[in-house]
Amino acid sequence: MINNITNVRGIKCWGAHIGVKSMRRDLAIIFSEVPASAAATFTQNKVIAEPIKVSKGHIKDGKAQAIVINAGNANACTGQQGYEGALAMARTTAEELNIDEKLVIIASTGLIGEPFPTEEIVNGIKENASKLSDMSSAGSFAANAILTTDTFAKEGFEAFEIDGKTVNIAGIAKGSGMIHPNMATMLGFIISDAAIDPKLLKVATKEAVDKSFNMITVDGDTSTNDMVAVMCNGLAENKMITSKKDPGYKIFKEHLTAIMIHLAKLIVSDGEGSSKFVEYRVVNAPDEDIARKLIRGISDSTLVKAAVYGRDPNWGRIICAAGNVGVEFDYTKVDLYLGVKDNLIKVLEKGKPQDFDRNFMKKLLRESQIEIKLDMCAGKAQAVGWGSDLTTDYVLFNSVYTT
Amino acid sequence: MINNITNVRGIKCWGAHIGVKSMRRDLAIIFSEVPASAAATFTQNKVIAEPIKVSKGHIKDGKAQAIVINAGNANACTGQQGYEGALAMARTTAEELNIDEKLVIIASTGLIGEPFPTEEIVNGIKENASKLSDMSSAGSFAANAILTTDTFAKEGFEAFEIDGKTVNIAGIAKGSGMIHPNMATMLGFIISDAAIDPKLLKVATKEAVDKSFNMITVDGDTSTNDMVAVMCNGLAENKMITSKKDPGYKIFKEHLTAIMIHLAKLIVSDGEGSSKFVEYRVVNAPDEDIARKLIRGISDSTLVKAAVYGRDPNWGRIICAAGNVGVEFDYTKVDLYLGVKDNLIKVLEKGKPQDFDRNFMKKLLRESQIEIKLDMCAGKAQAVGWGSDLTTDYVLFNSVYTT
Numbered sequence: 041m042i043n044n045i046t047n048v049r050g051i052k053c054w055g056a057h058i059g060v061k062s063m064r065r066d067l068a069i070i071f072s073e074v075p076a077s078a079a080a081t082f083t084q085n086k087v088i089a090e091p092i093k094v095s096k097g098h099i100k101d102g103k104a105q106a107i108v109i110n111a112g113n114a115n116a117c118t119g120q121q122g123y124e125g126a127l128a129m130a131r132t133t134a135e136e137l138n139i140d141e142k143l144v145i146i147a148s149t150g151l152i153g154e155p156f157p158t159e160e161i162v163n164g165i166k167e168n169a170s171k172l173s174d175m176s177s178a179g180s181f182a183a184n185a186i187l188t189t190d191t192f193a194k195e196g197f198e199a200f201e202i203d204g205k206t207v208n209i210a211g212i213a214k215g216s217g218m219i220h221p222n223m224a225t226m227l228g229f230i231i232s233d234a235a236i237d238p239k240l241l242k243v244a245t246k247e248a249v250d251k252s253f254n255m256i257t258v259d260g261d262t263s264t265n266d267m268v269a270v271m272c273n274g275l276a277e278n279k280m281i282t283s284k285k286d287p288g289y290k291i292f293k294e295h296l297t298a299i300m301i302h303l304a305k306l307i308v309s310d311g312e313g314s315s316k317f318v319e320y321r322v323v324n325a326p327d328e329d330i331a332r333k334l335i336r337g338i339s340d341s342t343l344v345k346a347a348v349y350g351r352d353p354n355w356g357r358i359i360c361a362a363g364n365v366g367v368e369f370d371y372t373k374v375d376l377y378l379g380v381k382d383n384l385i386k387v388l389e390k391g392k393p394q395d396f397d398r399n400f401m402k403k404l405l406r407e408s409q410i411e412i413k414l415d416m417c418a419g420k421a422q423a424v425g426w427g428s429d430l431t432t433d434y435v436l437f438n439s440v441y442t443t
Numbered sequence: 444m445i446n447n448i449t450n451v452r453g454i455k456c457w458g459a460h461i462g463v464k465s466m467r468r469d470l471a472i473i474f475s476e477v478p479a480s481a482a483a484t485f486t487q488n489k490v491i492a493e494p495i496k497v498s499k500g501h502i503k504d505g506k507a508q509a510i511v512i513n514a515g516n517a518n519a520c521t522g523q524q525g526y527e528g529a530l531a532m533a534r535t536t537a538e539e540l541n542i543d544e545k546l547v548i549i550a551s552t553g554l555i556g557e558p559f560p561t562e563e564i565v566n567g568i569k570e571n572a573s574k575l576s577d578m579s580s581a582g583s584f585a586a587n588a589i590l591t592t593d594t595f596a597k598e599g600f601e602a603f604e605i606d607g608k609t610v611n612i613a614g615i616a617k618g619s620g621m622i623h624p625n626m627a628t629m630l631g632f633i634i635s636d637a638a639i640d641p642k643l644l645k646v647a648t649k650e651a652v653d654k655s656f657n658m659i660t661v662d663g664d665t666s667t668n669d670m671v672a673v674m675c676n677g678l679a680e681n682k683m684i685t686s687k688k689d690p691g692y693k694i695f696k697e698h699l700t701a702i703m704i705h706l707a708k709l710i711v712s713d714g715e716g717s718s719k720f721v722e723y724r725v726v727n728a729p730d731e732d733i734a735r736k737l738i739r740g741i742s743d744s745t746l747v748k749a750a751v752y753g754r755d756p757n758w759g760r761i762i763c764a765a766g767n768v769g770v771e772f773d774y775t776k777v778d779l780y781l782g783v784k785d786n787l788i789k790v791l792e793k794g795k796p797q798d799f800d801r802n803f804m805k806k807l808l809r810e811s812q813i814e815i816k817l818d819m820c821a822g823k824a825q826a827v828g829w830g831s832d833l834t835t836d837y838v839l840f841n842s843v844y845t846t
Contacts, residue, residue: 041599041705042445054811057594065594171811175720176705177712178811180595191460191468192583192596196444302444302579309580317578408457408574408581 043197044179045210049233049275050074052172055185058164060112060150060157065185067164068212070107070229071137071172076273077235078104078145079242081249083266089116090126090156091146092267098130098142102238104271105143107229108133108165109186111214114225115148115156116264125156132162136169147267149188149214149225183212186227190214194306196299202278202288207234211299215307216258228253228268228303234292235274236281243284244293245270252300255332255425257339258311270296305426314428316348319381321413323422330367331423334414337365339427349429351405353378353398355387358412375415379404384413446600447582448613452636452678453477455575458588461567463515463553463560468588470567471615473510473632474540474575479676480638481507481548482645484652486669492519493529493559494549495670501533501545505641507674508546510632511536512589513564514617515553517628519667528559535565539572550670552591552617552628586615589630593617597709599702605681605691610637614702618710619661631656631671631706637695638677639684646687647696648673655703658735658828660742661714673699708829717831719751722784724816726825733770734826737817740768742830752832754808756781756801758790761815778818782807787816 045051050073060066080099082092098104108129115122126146134141148156172178183193197210209232216226236244249268274280281288309317320339325331338344341361347354355378359371372391377384383404385396448454453476463469483502485495501507511532518525529549537544551559575581586596600613612635619629639647652671677683684691712720723742728734741747744764750757758781762774775794780787786807788799 041601041701042447044445170809173811175712175812177595177709177720180709180712184595192580192587198444298444306580306583309578309583317580406573408576409578 042176043210044176044195045070045182045212045231046174046176046179047197048208048210048231050273051231052174053178053182054168054171054173055181055183056164056168058160060110060160064187065181066111067161067168068109068182068185069133069165069168069172070182070231072105072271072273074273074275075103075105075143076271077102077238077241078269078271079238079245080145080267080269081246083262083264085262085264087117087264089114089148089265090118090122091115091129091148092265093123094126094130095145095147095267098145099269101142102242103143104145105139106133106137107145107147107269107271109147109149109227110161111186111188112150113148113154113156114150114152114265117153118156122156125158125161128158129161129165132165136165145269147227147265149186149227149265152264186212186214188214188225190310192310194303196302198295198299200291200295202234202276202291205276205278207276207278207292208232209234209295209299211303213303213307215310216263225263225265226253226307227266228300230270230296230299232272233274233276234272234281235276235278236272236292240281240284240289241270241272244296248293248297248300251297252304255335255423256304256308257336257427258308308426308428311428313431313434315431316408316410316429318348318410318412318427318429320425320427321411321422323413323415324419325416325421325423326419328421328423331421332425333365333367334362334369335423335425337361338412339425342430345427345430348410349431351402353387353401353405362414373417375417377413379411380407380409381411384411445579446613447579447598448473448585448615448634449577449579449582450600451611451613451634453676454634455577456581456585457571457574457576458584458586459567459571461563463513463563467590468584469514470564470571471512471585471588472536472568472571472575473585473634475508475674475676477676477678478506478508478546479674480505480641480644481672481674482641482648483548483670483672484649486665486667488665488667490520490667492517492551492668493521493525494518494532494551495668496526497529497533498548498550498670501548502672504545505645506546507548508542509536509540510548510550510672510674511568512550512630514589514591516551516557516559517553517555517668518551518559520556521559525559528561528564531561532564532568535568539568548672550630550668552589552630552668555667589615589617591617591628593713595713597706599705601698601702603694603698605637605694608679608681610679610681610695611635612637612698612702614706616706616710618713619666628666628668629656629710630669631703633673633699633702635675636677636679637675637684638679638681639675639695643684643687643692644673644675647699651696651700651703654700655707658738658826659707659711660739660830661711711829711831714831716834716837718834719811719813719832721751721813721815721830721832723828723830724814724825726816726818727822728819728824728826729822731824731826734824735828736768736770737765737772738826738828740764741815742828745833748830748833751813752834754805756790756804756808765817776820778820780816782814783810783812784814787814
């Protein structure tokens with residue numbers, strides 16, 4: 041009806057309010073009835089939160105059976121106390137669910153540098169483990185329990201076929217609330233009943249994250265707690281995917297990527313203090329890496345973002361941002377389009393400004409979803425990414441944050 | 444990916460924070476590109492909120508094209524000022540969307556008896572009408588913007604076939620937060636692209652509401668603002684359903700009912716201060732009306748609800764509550780089952796207590812979803828309903844509400 045992670049075979053979950061946050065749910069538990077293949081990508085920030093350290097160790101063997109996440113306290117910059125709290129979080133979950141501690145992945149999000157409320161978390165896990173459920177509301181509880189400043193829960197679901205078996209994949213995510221930069225953790229948890237070898241899952245996860253969570257920009261920061269974890273428990277009973285040549289591998293990776301893109305786009309949509317969603321597309325690039333770098337450079341540019349907010353078809357700023365990326369870029373060879381889906385207007389052809397109806401363009405740019413397409417006319421690769429605008433509200437919020 | 448109301452053909456929507464509530468989104472607009480058949484059921488409370496008065500008038504002709512909902516202020520017990528505000532809300536929406544005022548349905552939820560913030564609402568509608576979008580995040584925005592004390596957004600979606608055409612139906616709802624009895628409005632908005640005659644839609648809506656929203660109990664109160672509205676814009680291009688004998692009618696009604704049941708169950712799941720979800724089933728009843736009345740009586744009983752919280756298989760209270768309903772009820776003829784899905788234990792056979800393992804039962808009743816089934820052995824009718832338990836938290840919250 042609304043399909044979510046509870047629609048994946050063998051998955052039960054829960055999300056509860058245990059009191060770390062004052063009003064909202066703040067503890068999520070996701071449990072697979074059988075051990076699952078697992079893979080994850082972690083923050084590239086040099087400052088790493090305690091739960092990330094624990095989870096990195098636990099996922100090394102490519103197996104997991106439970107994920108537990110708390111919101112309200114990031115358990116970052118908390119030293120030995122925090123590290124022990126993270127261990128206790130994993131241990132308690134393992135005990136309550138009667139599984140090996142190494143099969144527990146943990147994550148935290150919230151304030152950085154506050155002592156970790158180990159006792160509250162441990163008691164919360166004990167109290168809620170018996171409530172694990174496969175009812176769709178339990179999925180909503182979990183999706184909501186991982187949020188911090190997000191204004192809505194982010195969920196995705198797809199069903200597809202491998203070897204004539206129906207495979208389910210679903211995920212939840214949280215984004216980075218711009219107005220609270222020290223809470224700006226991005227988390228994603230993808231759950232599937234596909235049968236896939238952990239080594240291949242690791243490759244697929246990395247590639248899917250590169251096309252999704254790594255292609256969005258809200259305010260350009262990577263937090264101490266960022267993490268995307270994937271669990272596949274095999275209960276779909278497709279033939280175990282063990283090789284990249286396996287036809288099931290391509291299908292699985294396609295849907296894994298689709299779920300992650302869906303969640304990543306929802307994160308951008310929820311950028312606090314932003315007013316527009318922008319899809320950036322670079323086509324006919326020499327290679328995909330160049331295309332991606334250009335998108336990240338353009339979508340991160342504060343001048344481009346401010347122009348989007350102002351509904352200003354200021355192509356000069358886009359070209360300028362592209363030129364700053366550091367890859368080969370000859371603007372006299374590119375075409376540039378601005379507008380909205382199904383109504384893109386060419387503003388630049390081979391570097392030459394085109395005549396267009398500025399009033400009509402202004403009207404297009406009033407919509408909530410904008411598209412910017414750069415045609416490099418220099419190859420066959422392409423990439424797509426997503427970003428928000430930069431609003432006066434954002435500046436206002438962030439200019440008074442500590443005062 | 445996550446299908447919601449934006450997956451219905453021709454539907455655009457938005458949900459924004461306009462400042463009536465301090466932090467969360469508080470204005471939702473749902474718009475159909477073409478006028479739609481429409482029907483609604485309204486609160487039975489003798490005190491009727493101003494938006495209900497306006498919407499009742501507007502929906503009389505069985506047509507609507509837009510629904511606009513504000514949260515934070517219920518516009519109830521607000522007199523002439525509120526009535527004029529409600530009219531302004533409909534008028535502004537009509538002007539911005541360039542449609543007839545009579546095609547606008549309005550709803551409000553929030554505090555009762557506060558002056559209606561007409562200027563904020565009017566400006567909010569003006570500012571957000573141009574943002575209407577069919578992106579799935581816009582659906583989430585709308586689903587979140589109608590909430591008050593709810594801890595998660597309630598959405599549902601189904602696709603099905605009529606005459607070989609795919610028909611989409613989706614809905615959003617908000618529930619009654621137990622801890623805020625004066626905000627306890629229940630709202631449901633169901634949107635479909637089915638083609639159906641308004642008169643038949645009215646009949647189907649009434650019957651579906653009776654099997655869904657009218658079969659849940661959280662704390663038994665009906666608010667001044669309760670409303671369930673349905674819009675069907677016909678863009679699925681099935682042959683217009685004009686008769687109850689039309690095979691499409693049965694299919695449509697089945698899915699309309701399913702969406703409403705899904706949303707109603709989510710509302711129960713979100714009962715603040717409740718710890719369990721209970722499904723009540725009365726089978727082999729002389730008629731459906733008797734079965735429904737018994738369910739409402741049992742699920743409303745504070746003694747039954749307290750026993751569910753205490754994990755007490757206290758069948759005496761269930762029989763007692765059933766006896767109080769006022770319908771013919773001979774307990775010496777009934778069987779009663781308690782437990783969880785797929786594990787129901789007979790505790791009463793033809794009125795005689797059965798031996799059962801009390802420790803095992805206690806363990807079952809620790810789960811978050813409980814089932815109670817009453818077999819009347821007296822006919823072929825049945826009904827199902829849903830409720831929550833009564834917790835010490837609920838009493839605590841509500842005992843100090845005004846002090």
